[in-house]
Amino acid sequence: MMGGEADGFERLWTPHRMAYVSHSSERKAYEGEHQCPLCQKIDGNDRESLVVFRGEFNYVVLNLYPYNPGHLMVCPYRHIGWYTDATDAERDEMGALTQQAMRVLERVSGTKGFNIGMNQGAVGGAGIAEHLHQHVVPRWTGDSNFLPIIAQTKALPELLDDTWQRLSEAWTNEG
Known part of the structure; x- marks a missing residue:
């Protein structure tokens, strides 16, 4: 198939993202725990x-730059960059806290789905590649739109401090 021939897929071209891709090797590296x-x-x-x-x-x-309100990250205290470096106890608790985060977010915000995962290494898309973290992103029907693409803006209906207050109180009541 030649470029530009119809193949049945709709595409949304975002050439402005190429600057991020082509400069990924220039991203900030956090050397040691004091910078992280x-x-x-x-x-x-x-x-x-x-x-x-x-x-x-x-x-x-809470993620400082959330994809959606309530976007959480589960992070080990140890400064490790790879999932394979986690101890069994760190890995097991990370899983348990991810489950608890889902329960709390569902109860507090009525989320109907989640994106859960971790990006490993700078090439894998990790913004802070040197410190392992798992994302827990709540999702709702219709929460995605074209605003981030055409206006390079994400509309978040709640302040981070308000989200922190609701989630930390609900987490305390979870136990």
């Missing part, structure tokens, strides 16, 4: 750091 923004949240004030819950081996934090 996820490590800095470990000893910070929970509200200021947007930490919703602290477990034994991992903590749960």
Whole structure:
């Protein structure tokens, strides 16, 4: 098939994203725990750091640049970059906290679906490749639109602090 021939797929071209792809090797690398923004949240004030819950081996934090309201990340306290570097205890608690995050988000916000996953390494799309983190993104019918593509803007109907308040209170009541 030649470029431009009809193949039955609709495509949304986003050439502005090519700048991100072609400059991915120039992304900021966080060398050591002192530079890492996820490590800095470990000893910070929970509200200021947007930490919703602290477990034994991992903590749960709101994403500072959320895809949707309530976008959480489950992060180990240890500064490790790969899932394969996690201990069994870190991995198991990460899974349990992901399940709990889903229950809390469903109860608090009525979400009808989730995107859950982790990007490994800079080439794999990890924004902070040096510190392992799993995304828990709540989804609702109709929550995606063209605003991010044509206006490079994401509409979020709730302030991060308001989301933090609702989720941290609900998490406390979960146990």
